[in-house]
Each structure stands twice: as C-alpha cells, then as structure tokens.
Amino acid sequence: MTISPFAVFSAARPVRLRFGSARRPLMLAAVCLALTACGGSKDKQAGDGQNRAIEVGYVVMQPTTVALTNEFNGRAVAFQSSEVRPQVGGLVQKQMFEEGSLVRAGQPLYQIDPSLYRASAEQAEADLTNARAALKAADLLAQRNKSLVATQMISRQDYDNAVAAADQARAAVAQREAALSTARINQRFTTVPAPIDGRIGRSLVTVGALVTPDQAAPLATIQRLDPIYVDVQQSAQQLLALREQLSAGNVQASQTNARIVLPNGSDYPQPGTLQFSEVLVDEATGTVTLRIRVPNPDGLLLPGMFVRARLAQATQAQAYRLPQQALVRGPTGDAFVWVVGADNKAVQRPIGADRVDGADWIVSTGLNPGDKVVTQGIGSLRRDVTVRAVPASTPQKLQAPGAQPAKQG
Structure with a gap:
C-alpha cells in the first residue's frame, strides 16, 4: 500500500x-x-519471502526384502539334564569328581560300600557251582536208566522220573546263573557313573551318607550346556496372524534364525535356530512355546537365565524402510510423509506403516520406487510450498552475517 x-x-x-x-x-x-x-x-x-524455497533433506525410497522380526521373552534351558541317582543302597565311601567340572558319560562319580554285594555275588557263584554238580549227577542217572529200561531191568516210570530230575537240575542251573548275574550287576552299581556328558553341579551328599535306590533327592545333577535351548512364548493370536499372512502369500517363510539378547542388553555372538513350536496353547497364558537351539561353546548362557530372542519368522518382499523422523501423524492418527513432487513442490502422501524395525518404519503401501521422501526440515513444510531438496545430512555452507552468497556460474 x-x-x-x-x-x-x-x-x-x-x-x-x-x-x-x-x-x-x-x-x-x-x-x-x-x-x-x-x-x-x-x-x-x-x-x-514468498519466493524463497525451503531447504529440506530427503532420502530416495527403494523396495527391499524385510525380515518380519519379533522379539520375545524367554529362558535358557539345558540341552540335556540328568539326575545322578543310586541304584543300590549303602554308605558312600568316595566322591570321585570335582564339583562344577565337566564329566564324561560312564565316568565314576561315587563309590558305595560294595562289601555286601561282593558277598552276594560270591554266594550266587557257589550256588551255581552246586547246581551244576546236581545237573551232572541227574544227567548220568538219566542216561544209565535209559539203557536199563531197554532191557526191562527198571520200570518205565523210574526212567521218566530220572529224566524229569535231570530237567529240574538244568533249570536250577539257569536260575543260579541269573542270580549270579543279578549279584554282579548290583556289585557293579556300587560305582555310580555319569549318565551323560556335561557339567556336574554340587554334590548333594557327602562321604559317609547312607543312600537308597528310592530316595527323593539325587546325588548330583549333570547338564549339557552346548548347545543350549532358549524357550520363548508367542501369543496364539500373533501366531495365527502370521499363518494367515503366509497362506495369503503376503509374506514368505524364512530360515527362522534368531538373535539372543543377554540380560545386560548386549547381543549374544552366536545365532540360534528355531527347532519347533508346541502344538498346544497354554490355557493360562494363551501362548505357544517356541524352542530355539543356540550354540554355547563358552558356557555364557546358563539354564534358567532370562533372555530375549529376536526371531525372524518370515520375510516381506517389496517393502520400504522409512526413517522414523520422516513419518508424520495427522489429527486423526493417519500416517503420511512429505514427498518432493513435480516442480520441487512439497506433496503430502498417505502411507501404510505396519511396524517399527530398529530405527525404521516398515511401509507396505503409499510409496513408489524413486520417491524423494523428506526427512529433514519437515516442520517448515506446507502443501505446494516450493522446496530446495538436497540429500539428507548434506553439510550446510556457513557464511558471515550480511555476506552475499557466491554466484554459481
């Protein structure tokens, strides 16, 4: 004016x-x-002021294959676990292992007093010798009576009785052999071996303790920790949604690799592999147990340890990874982004942001290959405003106040 x-x-x-x-x-x-x-x-x-363009930073969108990764809470479980229990009773004479050490299957762990079992084996061996002698006499009598019955010097009944006595003596020998085997087995059980390879825990009995085959407490526990299992819980609803996506062809099944996060928040160096999922849903929690097998050569994971598992159960093709700062929410909660349109005009584009993966949103709808999505300078944008787009994180040129920008030829 x-x-x-x-x-x-x-x-x-x-x-x-x-x-x-x-x-x-x-x-x-x-x-x-x-x-x-x-x-x-x-x-x-x-x-x-009206003609000056707003400088913004952008990233170029390109479709990629994204793993559908979910994070679950879980606990480490021993690959194998065995309780060391006595199979015969008696006083413990020796403890032949170091607590917390690695043991091999068959390695002697405890020695129970074998005196009574040695005596039982010797008695069973003597009984067997006696039975064999009786069998020899019965066989000789049966053979002699066979020739006498042919000449009718003895009755047929006497011969049949001699044959039956020989058969009874033969059965008695078999019984005594079985008794001797049992006695020797019991004598061998006085040495308690390790049932599996693994790391043995503390001993729950001491030398001089009386043990019995039917006691409630084990002598010790051995656990195999390499590899080790991690059991996690997934909700039945989440599992059902994944199966529906697989059936519809929206996602593809992956190799089901898993990354383990330790209680201190650091990543475990060895990747795991999903072994199986339970076919039953826990009625109390509505979850399904998934078991992951993880290498544990250094014994870093211990049974009972609380961990988290990032499990990639499927992959999604033709998805876009969008930096989180580029997404804007409208008054109704709808997601959109600013795109550098024709003639360097700012254009709003509604998108479908499904989930967050790390520092990115995973976008399945609303973007096209080659779109320049604004990630910096969003607060100054409005519809159809002219922008001067540069790649994101481009360094700005600083100049003294009042200085004129250099002309570019």
Missing part, C-alpha cells in the same frame, strides 16, 4: 511550516521520494 504525500500533510494540518515559498516544493519532493522508497523496499522483502 502506497501512502499519498497529501494524506500525510493533511493529517499534520495543525502544524505550520515556516519555510519560504521557494523551498516548499523541494521539501514535498523529498518526502515523496522517501515514502516511495520505503514502500518499495517492503514490497521487495515480501516478494522475496
């Missing part, structure tokens, strides 16, 4: 200028020039 010089003088009518008539036209001309210059300067600044 240009202010007329006559309006200025009209508003200042009470003031009388005491200049000569010759100098009055010069004063009027000077005032007009000053007002015109001020108005032109303001119009130029307003025009420059």
Whole structure:
C-alpha cells in the first residue's frame, strides 16, 4: 500500500511550516521520494519471502526384502539334564569328581560300600557251582536208566522220573546263573557313573551318607550346556496372524534364525535356530512355546537365565524402510510423509506403516520406487510450498552475517 504525500500533510494540518515559498516544493519532493522508497523496499522483502524455497533433506525410497522380526521373552534351558541317582543302597565311601567340572558319560562319580554285594555275588557263584554238580549227577542217572529200561531191568516210570530230575537240575542251573548275574550287576552299581556328558553341579551328599535306590533327592545333577535351548512364548493370536499372512502369500517363510539378547542388553555372538513350536496353547497364558537351539561353546548362557530372542519368522518382499523422523501423524492418527513432487513442490502422501524395525518404519503401501521422501526440515513444510531438496545430512555452507552468497556460474 502506497501512502499519498497529501494524506500525510493533511493529517499534520495543525502544524505550520515556516519555510519560504521557494523551498516548499523541494521539501514535498523529498518526502515523496522517501515514502516511495520505503514502500518499495517492503514490497521487495515480501516478494522475496514468498519466493524463497525451503531447504529440506530427503532420502530416495527403494523396495527391499524385510525380515518380519519379533522379539520375545524367554529362558535358557539345558540341552540335556540328568539326575545322578543310586541304584543300590549303602554308605558312600568316595566322591570321585570335582564339583562344577565337566564329566564324561560312564565316568565314576561315587563309590558305595560294595562289601555286601561282593558277598552276594560270591554266594550266587557257589550256588551255581552246586547246581551244576546236581545237573551232572541227574544227567548220568538219566542216561544209565535209559539203557536199563531197554532191557526191562527198571520200570518205565523210574526212567521218566530220572529224566524229569535231570530237567529240574538244568533249570536250577539257569536260575543260579541269573542270580549270579543279578549279584554282579548290583556289585557293579556300587560305582555310580555319569549318565551323560556335561557339567556336574554340587554334590548333594557327602562321604559317609547312607543312600537308597528310592530316595527323593539325587546325588548330583549333570547338564549339557552346548548347545543350549532358549524357550520363548508367542501369543496364539500373533501366531495365527502370521499363518494367515503366509497362506495369503503376503509374506514368505524364512530360515527362522534368531538373535539372543543377554540380560545386560548386549547381543549374544552366536545365532540360534528355531527347532519347533508346541502344538498346544497354554490355557493360562494363551501362548505357544517356541524352542530355539543356540550354540554355547563358552558356557555364557546358563539354564534358567532370562533372555530375549529376536526371531525372524518370515520375510516381506517389496517393502520400504522409512526413517522414523520422516513419518508424520495427522489429527486423526493417519500416517503420511512429505514427498518432493513435480516442480520441487512439497506433496503430502498417505502411507501404510505396519511396524517399527530398529530405527525404521516398515511401509507396505503409499510409496513408489524413486520417491524423494523428506526427512529433514519437515516442520517448515506446507502443501505446494516450493522446496530446495538436497540429500539428507548434506553439510550446510556457513557464511558471515550480511555476506552475499557466491554466484554459481
């Protein structure tokens, strides 16, 4: 708006200028020039503000294959676990292992007093010798009676009785052999071996303790820790949704690799592999147990340890990874992004952001290959505003205040 010089003088009518008539036209001309210059300067600044482009940073979108990774809570479980229990009773004479050490299957762990079992074996061996002697006599009698019955010197009944006695003696020998085997087995059980390979825990009995085959407490526990299992819980609803996506062809099954996160938040160096999922849903929690097999050569994972598992159960093709700062929520919660459109105009684009993976949103709808999505300078944007787009994180050139930008040839 240009202010007329006559309006200025009209508003200042009470003031009388005491200049000569010759100098009055010069004063009027000077005032007009000053007002015109001020108005032109303001119009130029307003025009420059409207035409100045907003500098923004962008990233170029390209489709990629994204793993559908979920994070679950779980606990480590020993690959194998065995309780060391006595199979015969008696006093413990020796403990032949170091607590917490690695043991091999068959390695002697405890020695139970074998005196009674050695005596039982010796008695069973003597009984067997006696039975064999009786069998020899019965066989000789049966053979002698066979020749006598042919000449009718003895009755047929006497011969049959001799044959039956020989058979009974033969059965008695078999019984005594079985008794001797049992006695020797019991004598061997006085040495308690390790049932599996693994790391043995503390001993729950000491030398001199009386143990029995039916006691409630084991002597010790051996656990195999390499590899080790991690059991995690997945909700039945989540598992059902995954299966529906697989059936519809929206995602593809993956190799089901897993990464383990330790209780201190650090990543476990060895990857795991999903072994199986239970076919039953826990009625109390509504979850299904998934078992992951993890190498544990250094014994870093211990049974009962609380861990987290990041499990990639499927992969999604033609998805976009969008930096989280690029996503904007509208008043109704709808997600959209700013895209550098034609003629460097800012365009709003609604998107379908399914989930977060690390520092990115996973977008399945709304983006096209090659889209320039604004990630920096979003707060200054509005519809159809002109932008000067540069790649994200481009360093800005700093200059002294009042300095003119260098002209580019």
